Amino acid sequence: MYQRILLAIDRDDSYQQALAEARYFAVSSGGILGIIYVHHDADPDTRDAQAILQAASKAVGEGIVVETHLLESDPVYGVSGIAQAIACTAREWEADLLVLGSSGSCGLKRFMDDSVAGLVVNMIDISIMLVRPQLK
DSSP states (O other): OOSEEEEEEOSSTTHHHHHHHHHHHHHHHTOEEEEEEEEOOSSOOOHHHHHHHHHHHHHHOTTSEEEEEEEEOOGGGHHHHHHHHHHHHHHHTTOSEEEEEOOOOSOHHHHHHHOHHHHHHTTOOSEEEEEOOOOO
């Protein structure tokens, strides 16, 4: 079973569904949950990013070991820089499972070409769970 579950979150509140899935795996396996956020704004102030990480960590609840990591990516590199930061952290942290939220946009080609998740899939060789937002 997965012992080191890494969850990548962003500002979008849709990460809540991905958080629930990552939490499920951590509880089921007694594993560690790592939560990462890639700060890629030109503004060097990271207080918003830190607040998002803190809220996600708090939402996990009791009984799970949680580590949070604030990563940096130069905005000049766009989604490629974000994907690279996530992939490098997954390798360095020795994650068994990477959980990513997906915007739910249509089309495999668009997914593979234009999304952080699509780029990360090609950068690492661990299990990846893509969590789509629930339809309302």
